[in-house]
Structure formats: structure tokens, C-alpha cells
Amino acid sequence: MTIPTLLRRASATALILALPSLALAQQGAAPAAPAAQPAAPAPGPDAVVAKVNGQPITGADLALAAEDPALSLPGVDEAAKQNLLIDYMVDLKVGAQAAEAAKVGDSPEFKRKLAYFRDKLLLDDYLERETKKSVTPEAAKALYDQTVKSMKPEEEVRARHILVENEDEAKKIAARVKGGEDFAKIAAEVSKDPGSKTEGGDLGFFTKDRMVKPFADAAFKLSPGQVSDPVKTQFGWHVLRVEEKRTKPVPTFDEMKEQIDQYLTRKAQQDTIIKLREAAKVERTGATPAAPAATPPAGETKKP
Template sequence: MTVFDTVSRKTLALALALVLLPVAGGAQEAVQPPAAAKAADPAPAADPDAVAAKVGDVAITEGDVAQAAEDFGDELQQIPEERRHEVLVNVLVDMELLASAAREKGLDKTPEFERQMGLLRTRALRNEYVRKEIVDSITDADVKAEYDKQVASYEPQDEVHARHILVETEDEAKAIIAELDKGGDFAAIAKEKSKDPGSAENGGDLGFFRKGQMVPAFEEAAFALEPGSYSKAPVKSQFGWHVIEVEEKRKTAPPPLEQVSDQVKTALVRQKFEQTMSDLKARIPVEITGAKDAPEGETGAPDGAAAPAPAKQN
């Protein structure tokens, strides 16, 4: 029997939180992660059956410690790496002491406890099935095939790389165009005179954008210009008056596989999850006899992981 047979995730989280509290009176400062810690070489994996501590006849194994570290990675970020094993062992020892006291009181025999353990076991089995039969079943070849399918249907779009100078009046915009006609530097003028706080410091640079991403008047003028040219007449929008310069035009391309592989896999996991649920419901009779509406946020996906969203190709 190991300590993880008797504890729940919420109890462990609470115990770990108590360990992290600073000692009253300031004797112990809150632990902060190193500001710029150098990545350490990974420590060799411990034997999961090795005993890290014993509480009475109950062994706390390195496997228990590793499981706790995996489940509570976020909380452990508050603790220096060299102390994490010690903290986890101490937390698990304290938990087993409390669990032993609970068993002495017969609290592990109550109907409420049995119901709770049944739910925890069901949840753990669900998560294990999703991990092994759904998530881990999606191979790199599956991801590549789905990516290739999406790329085959990808439709390139026109993009322009533009700069602009935004001013309050048409006369100011005309004066800037006259200055450009005399050889003025567009970026330098934008930095000096543009009222757009988001782009002025970058010489008016807006980067690349597609149709539908800018206000109509601005977009129409920008896409009508040839690379290397600027607008010869001020362009009015609800923001003021613009002088626009287009640096480059291009067609969009699908992102490389390595950039979107995680999103593609997430989409495949969602598809397989939904298909699995559909197949199970078709094979196993389900009768809802209680409340008709499930609690908000209830899902068949693993804890902390709602059914993933489909990949979006830019």
C-alpha cells in the first residue's frame, strides 16, 4: 500500500499550500524562483519503487513523489529546484499521518468516503483512457497528414507591408506629401509628426496586413499603391488624415508544420475525443433520470483540459 492510494488531489494541494506559507513573524521569507536560473542537467530518474519515507507500515515511494511533482508542477515553481523533493516528501508524510488518523477513526469506512473514492477512481480511469487511447494515439504521421490536407485547401491572400503618417487635418497631410515629393524620408517624418502612438516610434510601420484588417478607406488606398510608392492625396478615415507608403506586396503562405503541429494535434485529439464519445454512447445505453441540465463547465475531457479547439491556419 502506498500513500497515493489514500490521498486526493485537493488534499495534496492544500497541504502543499500550507508548506509554502511563510512562518509567522517573518522568520522565513516567501520563496521566489531564481531571476535568471540556468537550466540544470536533468537528474537521473529515481527507482519508482525505492522508499523515500515510511510512516508506520506505509511506504512513500519515489513513484509517489514523482506523481506528486507531475500533478503539482505549477505550485512547485514557487520552490527552488533543489528543495522540491524534500518539500514533496514532507507533504506526503504529513498527509499519511493525517490519513492514518482518519483510518483510526473509521472515516475510510463511511458511505460518504466510499462515494468520494468511487468518483476519484472513475475520474482517474477516465483521464488514463483519454491519455492512452486518444491523446497518445495521435502520431506524428497523423499530424503530418492532417497538415498536408489543410495546406492543400489553403487559399493564399494578398498582403501589403505599409507605413502611414496620421495627422489631424487635410492641410497637414498635404504638407507632408509636398515634403515627401521633395525627397523627405517617410519614416523620419512619421516619427516626428504622426499622431498614431502605436506606429509613430517605428517610423509609421504597420507591418503586413490583409484585406479586412484595416478600415475600408485606408485599406483601399493601401492595396491600390505599388511597392515603393506613397499616396499622392490624403486618405481620410475616422481617425484623421493619412499619408500611406507601401513597401512590399506578397501572397500569404501557410505556416510551416513545426510552427502549428501542436494546434493540429489538438484538433485531431478533439476530433477523436468526440468520435470516441459518440461511439461509446451508441454502444452503451445511457439513461438520465435525475436533473436534465449538467452543471456548467462539466465535460468528459480530462481535468483541467476542456475539449481542445480546432487548429486555425493563418
């Protein structure tokens, strides 16, 4: 569930205050015992972990605070994290009680903010609930099967290259390679491509559309083991050697699952909003600013 920005600002402040204390405590801590002690279980939702002027803080409150991205504490053990969350909730309650006493919540501006964040939280939870109906294992598998079925076979090439600044240098390198010298060794010595020279110029497998046209044309014309003549691109001059050719393998369901779930989630949320808007009576008042008139692109005349 999304945490309102209003609370995130407070969370960030609490972390600024809490983390130095944690760092000092860790610096002064004794060396860890050889056998790690099992972490204490998190308090139950109804367990009262602290009280502020008689107002309880429960395990459910801590669980909600732990969902706040601003309170993410990687590398902090669970016990220390629980203590930080309790400290944060104490600060939150103290501040909220002071704000209540000062009647901050009675101002029209505060009420507008509260209404906005209530609507946002309601929408977030509603979309989450509705999305679960669409993002199912069956829907994911059906989308995977449909996607794989529509994929056309694509040829891939695995090639090495050496990048230099001028044609003369490229011709000398091509002659060396064709004369029997080790391509990977020459690439490591002279290539200007920092991303591949440490790998002996190896670019891995790629489809034709992944590379600039002169490079791709040269690579896909070669047979495995062949070395190209110098090829010019906007990056410089290249000498290529094709290592392998194959039909691009179809990705497995596990490899695509995350993308599929993200697509199904976005689509379900979008479909839900569209359906709700279609069923709603929406009236824009005269107070709404008019949209600016479309301006034709430069060089084009507007049709009558």
C-alpha cells in the first residue's frame, strides 16, 4: 500500500534523527558472538509495544511504518530495525498529539490535504484488490503462450570487434588477424571500445536491429570464423570476426514472468480506471482552463 507523501516527509526526518544514534551504537558494540542468536519474532498486530500519553502503538502500526520506503534500512538487523520503528512511531505520535492540541487539523488547507490522501489511499487499495482478480497464474501463462506464438524466428550473431580511430590502423589489424594472430589478444591491446576490450572484443549475441547498420550488415554477411575488412561507423573503424550464428532462442516463462506480471498489472489498473470513468458522470465547470489550441508543426500549413 502506498504511503502518503505527507508521511514520507516525516519518515525522512525521523531517519535523519535515528540513524546517527544507530551508527554510534554499532561502532561501540562488542564483537559479534560466534553463534548468532535467533531474531526475536515481530510483535503481533494487536500487541502494544509502547504508549504515548496513554495512546497505544501496536505491532500493526510498526508493520505499516515498515512499508514506508523512506524507512528502508538495508543491513540493519531486525531487532535494531524494530527499535528504530518504535522510536519513529513515538515521535510521530508526540508530534501528532501536539498538532491536534494546536488545532492544526482544523484548518481548511489541512482538511483538503487529508481528503486528497484519503482518496489516494482508497484508490490504491481498490486498484490493488481489483488487480489481483486479473493477475493470475492462468492469465500470465495465457499471455506468455500468446506472446511466444506471435514471435517470429530471428537470426542472432555472436561477434568480436576491434575499434580504432582510422582506416589505416584498421587495415593493419585486419592483416594481423587474417595472418593468424589472436583476435582477443589484439582487441585487449588496441581496441578503443572499453566495454568489450576486456572481453577480447566479444559482444555476445545480438540481432541485426541492435547494431548500427554498417556494422550489422557486415556482421550478418560473414560466416562463423570469417574476419571482415575494415568497417566504418560513426564510432570509428571496426574489424569484426563472427564466432557463431543461431536462431534466437524463445525466452522461457520464468524469464518473462516479471515482465508479464507488470504488463497484466498495468493493464488491469488502466482498464479499471477507464471502466469507472465511463460509468461516472463527470462535469467540467467553467472554472477549468481551456486547453491551448493545437499549433501546426513548423514548415506545415494548417489545412482549411
